Amino acid sequence: MALKTLSGKAAAALDKELMSTGAFSIDQLMELAGLSVSQVVYHVHPPNKGNRILIACGPGNNGGDGLVAARHLRHYGYKPSVYYPKRSKNDLYQRLAKQLEDLEVNFVDDFASAMKSADHIVDAVFGFSFSGEVREPFPSVIKALEETKIPVTSVDAPSSWDIENGPPQSGLGSKFNPAYLVSLTAPKPLVRHFKGRHFVGGRFVSPAIAKNYDFEVPNYQGVDQFAEVGVGGTRKL
Template sequence: MALKTIGAKAAAALDQELMSTGAFSIDQLMELAGLAVSQAVYRLQPLNNGQRILVACGPGNNGGDGLVAARHLFHYGFTPTVFYPKRSKNELYQRLAKQLEDLDVPFVDDFPAAMKSTDHVVDAIFGFSFSGEVREPFPAVIQALQETKLPVTSVDAPSSWDIENGPPKTGLGSSFMPTALVSLTAPKPLVNHFTGRHFVGGRFVSPSIAKKYNFEVPPYQGVDQVVEIESSEQKL
């Protein structure tokens, strides 16, 4: 089953529709997105292959998804560490961070140093709304991500990539190719430039909304919140 992609404008409109006519709260959507990410990481990183997960969180919704994923990963038996340098003053994000602090999940300030003692990295820095230049303190993070030999799972978009056109042609992020990508709700056009393992997550879209935005809800199995998409099926 080949999945259609949706662009940045459509993805933003879809999110707004889910929170209006769809009657979801942003808390619900973030919880479901983070749960999907955690399930993908659980498949990619078996516990007996290393339990240390470093989650890099940006200041927006993508970072919120990462905070939720870190909490679920803790309960799966992993040992998460969180890099969250630009904490939002929004109450939702503050609550998500507090939930991790109550689990004694450590927050770190030095991302390159933290990478030296982890087994897997979750890139939850920038999502589908990213555009322009990577601003501090994230350039060093993107540089470390594109140079590491560790497995990296990106949330919705590899950070620094353009949602329509993929990686930058030159410079920072141009050689960043994560091990895996978790597309939330539906794949974005950047998947045409992605060569790693691809998952779609977000088991909450109604058939009527999917029809309106002209994409297919993938065939989720059992209690799974993610579906892995074969490389031959993702390029559209």
């Protein structure tokens, strides 16, 4: 199943609409996004394949989704570790970090060292709003993700990729193609360049909002908060 893609501009507008006419709070949307990511990890890498999950979190909403996913993974029986070098002072992010600390989730300072004992990595550094250059301390993280043989699940976008055009043509991030991608709400145009298994997460969009933005809501099964879909969008919105 291939779905239509949602441009970065349309995705930003959709988020605003979800929090206005859709009546969702950012807390709810982040919780549902992080829950879907955690379910995808459980689906592709159950605990019996190795329960040490390393989650790399950026300073924005994508990082917040990663923090939520880490909490759920801890409750599923994994042993998550979190690399979160640029902690936000925003109350929401501080509460998400506190919840992990209360669960005795380990926060690590050295991503490369933490990778040595990881069975799976969640890339929640940059999302659909990323543009420009990768700033410190994340260049070394992107380079490590490019080179690792450990399976990586990226949240909404492989970090360093342009939301419309995919990976950089050269340099940092140009060789990064994670094993799994969880597109939140709807796929973005970059999926045309993605070669792994592709999932859509975030089971909360109403038919009216989906119609307004002219995209399909995937056929979620049972209690799943994700659906596996193809990587080729039919047209860009």
